[in-house]
Amino acid sequence: MTIQTTQPRLAGWGRQFRPARELTPESLLAPSRDAVLSRGLGRAYGDSALPPASRPVVLTTRRADHFVSFDAGTRELRAEAGVSLATINRLFLPRGYFLPVTPGTQHVTLGGAVAADVHGKNHHVDGGFGDHVTSLVVRVGDGRVITCTRERDADLFWATIGGMGLTGHVLEVGLTMRAVPSGVIDEELTRVDGLEAFQDALAVAATRHRYTVGWIDCLTRGASAGRGVLMAGDFSRAPGAPVPRARERVARLRFELPSWALGRATVRAFNEVHFRAFPRGTTRRSIGWEDFFYPLDRVDDWNLMYGSRGFTQYQCVLPERSARLGAARVMNVLTRRGGASFLCVIKDCGPEGRGMLSFPLKGISIALDLPLCDGTQALVDALNEEVIAHGGRIYLAKDSLTRREHFAQMEPRLAAFQEVRRKWDPRRTIRSAQSVRLMGDAP
Amino acid sequence: MSHATGRRVVFVGATRGMGRALSRRLVERGDRLCLLGRDAGELARAAADLGVRGASAPPTTVACDLSDPDTIEPALDAALADLGRLDVVVVTAGEFATQEALEAEPSRVSRLFDVNVRGVVLLCEGAKRRMLAMGGGALVVFTSVAGERGRASNVLYGATKAALSAYLEGLDHRHFRDGLRVLDVKPGFVRTSMTAGLREPPFAGEPEQVARDVERAMDRQRSVVFTPRAWGPVMSVVRGLPRAVMRRARF
Numbered sequence: 181m182t183i184q185t186t187q188p189r190l191a192g193w194g195r196q197f198r199p200a201r202e203l204t205p206e207s208l209l210a211p212s213r214d215a216v217l218s219r220g221l222g223r224a225y226g227d228s229a230l231p232p233a234s235r236p237v238v239l240t241t242r243r244a245d246h247f248v249s250f251d252a253g254t255r256e257l258r259a260e261a262g263v264s265l266a267t268i269n270r271l272f273l274p275r276g277y278f279l280p281v282t283p284g285t286q287h288v289t290l291g292g293a294v295a296a297d298v299h300g301k302n303h304h305v306d307g308g309f310g311d312h313v314t315s316l317v318v319r320v321g322d323g324r325v326i327t328c329t330r331e332r333d334a335d336l337f338w339a340t341i342g343g344m345g346l347t348g349h350v351l352e353v354g355l356t357m358r359a360v361p362s363g364v365i366d367e368e369l370t371r372v373d374g375l376e377a378f379q380d381a382l383a384v385a386a387t388r389h390r391y392t393v394g395w396i397d398c399l400t401r402g403a404s405a406g407r408g409v410l411m412a413g414d415f416s417r418a419p420g421a422p423v424p425r426a427r428e429r430v431a432r433l434r435f436e437l438p439s440w441a442l443g444r445a446t447v448r449a450f451n452e453v454h455f456r457a458f459p460r461g462t463t464r465r466s467i468g469w470e471d472f473f474y475p476l477d478r479v480d481d482w483n484l485m486y487g488s489r490g491f492t493q494y495q496c497v498l499p500e501r502s503a504r505l506g507a508a509r510v511m512n513v514l515t516r517r518g519g520a521s522f523l524c525v526i527k528d529c530g531p532e533g534r535g536m537l538s539f540p541l542k543g544i545s546i547a548l549d550l551p552l553c554d555g556t557q558a559l560v561d562a563l564n565e566e567v568i569a570h571g572g573r574i575y576l577a578k579d580s581l582t583r584r585e586h587f588a589q590m591e592p593r594l595a596a597f598q599e600v601r602r603k604w605d606p607r608r609t610i611r612s613a614q615s616v617r618l619m620g621d622a623p
Numbered sequence: 624m625s626h627a628t629g630r631r632v633v634f635v636g637a638t639r640g641m642g643r644a645l646s647r648r649l650v651e652r653g654d655r656l657c658l659l660g661r662d663a664g665e666l667a668r669a670a671a672d673l674g675v676r677g678a679s680a681p682p683t684t685v686a687c688d689l690s691d692p693d694t695i696e697p698a699l700d701a702a703l704a705d706l707g708r709l710d711v712v713v714v715t716a717g718e719f720a721t722q723e724a725l726e727a728e729p730s731r732v733s734r735l736f737d738v739n740v741r742g743v744v745l746l747c748e749g750a751k752r753r754m755l756a757m758g759g760g761a762l763v764v765f766t767s768v769a770g771e772r773g774r775a776s777n778v779l780y781g782a783t784k785a786a787l788s789a790y791l792e793g794l795d796h797r798h799f800r801d802g803l804r805v806l807d808v809k810p811g812f813v814r815t816s817m818t819a820g821l822r823e824p825p826f827a828g829e830p831e832q833v834a835r836d837v838e839r840a841m842d843r844q845r846s847v848v849f850t851p852r853a854w855g856p857v858m859s860v861v862r863g864l865p866r867a868v869m870r871r872a873r874f
Contacts (some may be wrong), residue, residue: 206639206816243816246668247675259675271651271676 190238193483194225194580195490196552198613199233202240208261212319212349215239217612219345220292221264223285225493226580227613228344229292233623239349241291248352256314258354261291266477268357270426273469277357278415280312284525286474291350296577297342297538299545301391301413301473304530308540309355310341311533317352321605325351339600342535344576346615347601360415363423365391365472367413370462371455375406375508379544382528385412391472394526397451398514398548399444406511408526409458413472424468432480439487442551444520485522486551494560495539495547495575496567497529503544506570510546513566517559521548536597539575547578557581564590576614587618594619627842628653631706633699635687635714635746637673638665640815641765642715644834649713650677652838657702659687660716689716689742690734699749711841712750713763714743715808717783719817725779732779739783744790751794751803759802763841764791768811768849771858776874795846807847808837811854824874826853 190200202219205211212218219229219238231238241262248258255277257268265279266286272278283298292298297310306312315329318340326348328337340347368389372378378394385392389412396408476482483491498506507526514521525547529540539545550556560581567574573590574582588594598619601608611621632649636642637658650656650673658673660666666684674681683705687698703709718738725732747762754760769777770784788807795805812818812827828851840848849855864872 203819204814205819206643246672248671250675257675271678275678 190230191222191490192226192229192580193223194492194552195483195486195488196226196492196580197490198227198230200231200236200238202238204240204243206243208239208241208244208319208349208351209325211239212351213323215349217345217610218261218291218295218349220262220289220295221287223288223292224296225491225578227617228296228576228579230613232611232613232616232621241289241350244351245289250357255357255359256354257357258315258352259290260352261289261294261350263290264288265290265293266426269469272357273360273363273426274423276359276361278360278469280356280358281306281309282473284474285477286470287477290353290355291345294341294350294353295343295345296575297533297535297540298577299529299540301393301411301527303540304386304392304528305390307530308342308533308535308538310338310535310538312356313337313341313353314356315352315354316340316350318348318350320348321601321607321609326604335600336604338534339536339597342533342538343597344537344614345612346610346619347604348610362416362418362421363469364416364418364421364466365413365469366416366418366464367411367467367472368462368464369458370410370412371407371458371460372410373404373407375511376504378406378408378410378526379504379507379528381410382526382544385410386528388412390414392527395454396511396524396526396546397455398511398519398521398524399448399451401515405515406508407455408524409455411472413467415469416466418466421466424470427470427478430478430480433482433484436484436487439489439551442486442520442522444518447520447522450522486549489552491549491551492556492560492580493547493549493578494563495545495578496563496572497539497541497543497545497575498567498570498572499541499543501543502570502572506566506572507544507546509566509570510563513559513562514548517555517562519548519550519555519559521550523547523549536593536600537576537591539573539577541573543572545575547575561586576618579614579618582618584618584620627710630654630710631708632656632711632713633659633702633706633709633750634682635659635689635712636716636765638662638669640715640817641810641813641830641833641837642713643669644830645713645715645837646673647676648834648838650679650682653677654711655679655706656682657705658682658684659698659702660684661686661688687746689738689746692741692745695742695745696749699746699753703753708757709750709754709760711761711763712747712754714746715765717743717765719780721821722775722777722779735779736783739780740786740790743787747790747794751798755798755801755803759804761804761806761841761844762791762794763806763808763837765808765810766791768809768854768858771809772861772864772869774869774874775872792846804844804846806837806840806845808833808840809847809849809854809858811849811851811857813851826851826857 637646
């Protein structure tokens, strides 16, 4: 047998490959000493979990997946960074506990959830993932292993939450689970006819439901521009409501679809059918937790749908004061430039968390899938200019195309974040392809 | 014993790779484990993990070093005392080294045979005796597809696994009627820390896939299982290859 030294390519979920390879050890303790960056399950869309070109080996955490402890009294779960949210759900929902915050896929690791300070359908009530983290064990750039909390080395704690893995390698995470009465969601679906109405409907739903999110058809113009479906729900308290078992097997895309498969015409047709599938007004149903929280996880490797060109996601948040105008301008830029986003999600966020680079702030978040083509960079530039003009910012876990000067304009917190990085990693050993692009780190 | 739960299982090798994945499946279905191994820190880490996964008290851990025969019988006694009875004994532990590494350092050859053959056989003998005394049980032992044919690329490692497979087959023939079920697990290339850095052949598998296959084979009381499953047909072809071809093949 020969020793394999290269594993040529690695990409984010958006499938823009570049030369890099993974180390996938069963313990992070030793290999984290020399690693440039950690990576979880590769669900960040862009280059945030890709190493810089000069040090092309990334430390993948998925095999470092031991649980450490669970205290049913305090509901505190401690586990290694590589444990996936899917594993936590599978084991803990039957016992009556759910993740305090979950993004739209459960195929992310705890380390990744901390690094991106992921948010979910309950951000307006419960904040981001980091708001429920109790402690972190981090291998910082100068080689030490630090256990940090809100009280101890709090600067490292809050810089690591949402810090995109740039403050150190997250080795272990402590978080407080939520007790839930069942595994079934009582869901309310409301057809909404325009962007303004959508924001009103989200505001009303936020007062009545823990979980809310909206799907928008972003290809319609005129009076119905911004039409869509608002989904709101809560864990069912009905006596005897079951906990549906986690899916054992899911469908799987095994090959790339041709690049035209998700063109303007197909997206328009899909949107029309999808929108019409919901009756006017409000309908109610009970659905299983996986179908409510993770509809996209029904198909493994759905990112192959975009073909060989790959795709990016553009997600921004606009502060409350300028949300209405800003959201309209963002959608306007998208339609004017002919961007055909297959998936467009709108969500109202609660107050800004304490993570030093965390994404959400009180206002409206919009997420758009964009197939990569010649005009995508210009489209992202134009979207960023609108977002900057309205005081908003982008979500780093999705980004692959933002320019450094745009990022600096939308991120006044960057200097303070860099200060914390300097303190714990004076030689700047930990960096990513994204930090090279956006923060001027050495390539 | 189909789909049995709540079995009392002695597990050697739960800290890494395929053993880690299989031990997790067993505790999740309700089996009670006692972990044997040589590194107390790693055993404690595995036990804590299994405790959370199984929503139960963490499994007890017992020191046992397969390269030191004197530790084996006391470890089985301690495990039996902890579990109260023995339903299943799983051995995934073993040594691996490439042919080149073993040729460069002959002292490792003796250790390879000490662990993979002498140690595992002594453990199985002790387990067998205890299980037969209680009316039967199941032995699940990981060998390798490397033991199917003498191959140029892994002469020594393959020989240890062939010896173990021959032993397990004999045990099955001798004690099947006494209630002993013997499962010889023959993994192909699986991505674990043991194989990190090696060139991947086709049909490389993940530890979780192996664990699923082994659990199913245990439920169905199979005597041999190739995993990932594609390795079954592959090895039937390899078994049929004439020596003239094997001499030229470099795998």
